Amino acid sequence: MFESLQKKTVIVTGASRGIGLGIAKRFGAAGLNVLVVSRSLQDACKVAEEIGPNAMGFAADVSQQAECKAMVEAAVKRFGSVDVLAANAGIFPSASLADMTVEAFDHVMHTNLRSAFLCTQAVMSVMQEQGFGRIILTSSITGPITGFPGWSHYGASKAGQLGFMRTAAIELARSGITINAVMPGNIMTEGLEDMGEDYAARMAASIPLGRLGKVEDIANAVLFFASHEAGYITGQAIVVDGGQVLPESSDAMA
Ligand code: NAP
Numbered sequence: 001m002f003e004s005l006q007k008k009t010v011i012v013t014g015a016s017r018g019i020g021l022g023i024a025k026r027f028g029a030a031g032l033n034v035l036v037v038s039r040s041l042q043d044a045c046k047v048a049e050e051i052g053p054n055a056m057g058f059a060a061d062v063s064q065q066a067e068c069k070a071m072v073e074a075a076v077k078r079f080g081s082v083d084v085l086a087a088n089a090g091i092f093p094s095a096s097l098a099d100m101t102v103e104a105f106d107h108v109m110h111t112n113l114r115s116a117f118l119c120t121q122a123v124m125s126v127m128q129e130q131g132f133g134r135i136i137l138t139s140s141i142t143g144p145i146t147g148f149p150g151w152s153h154y155g156a157s158k159a160g161q162l163g164f165m166r167t168a169a170i171e172l173a174r175s176g177i178t179i180n181a182v183m184p185g186n187i188m189t190e191g192l193e194d195m196g197e198d199y200a201a202r203m204a205a206s207i208p209l210g211r212l213g214k215v216e217d218i219a220n221a222v223l224f225f226a227s228h229e230a231g232y233i234t235g236q237a238i239v240v241d242g243g244q245v246l247p248e249s250s251d252a253m254a
Pocket of ligand 1: 013014015016017018019020037038039040043060061062063088089090091092111138139140141183184185186187188189190191
């Protein structure tokens, strides 16, 4: 059904575990070259090894401009181009408004929001030259649609990504570059597994489709945005949450 993306190159940030790991593996299985990025070179290389010879690990902190530039240069040097950027790296430390420090706020904004700008800016000239590019941000339902105590900084960063995306989409459109976002609900990652079975069961009960998301659910949506067939879609965000944001009260799920 889909035209092949084989031999194209994707950079996946935050790919050493969780959702990014799922995205990297999905793209690797689809035949793309994959630059696996995290701050830990060891973890990134381990994932690249699992994916195969079409993957390479690279260490970069995506909140730092020079490291984003180096990341793109490494992909071009190793694979010859960058066709897709999955800007997925993110952090979600919890802090109530009363306790939140300026440093904690800035750290979340820099890692989640400034990184969207820095990674996009670093990759855009390569994509402009080739007249093709796909950028996909991992946002969240938290911020753009919902709220959760302890995550005001996180929610602001995730909503900010979508604001950034809408203007970037216009600026990049004439170069054949699209930029879109996925908004995951509660996805079963290592971090969530640590919260225990009871927590996971309670979360699942609040989701119309009756289960937490899998990293593959997000990876498939990212792959769709990367496809040739999604070429007329830009500046859009898709919720991938099993219907989690739909019930307007607990009665709706009774
Ligand atoms: P995770 O399991 O904690 O993985 C985060 C990844 O990002 C790791 O590979 C981490 O590796 C990397 N990372 C963190 N800070 C970085 C930085 N400054 N520079 C480069 N890499 C960095 O997180 P996740 O649950 O998969 O979440 C991935 C994305 O999905 C995030 O943007 C998150 O906000 C979003 N999301 C997740 C959920 C969910 O339910 N899990 C729901 C909605 C949205 P290093 O520590 O080695 O750098």
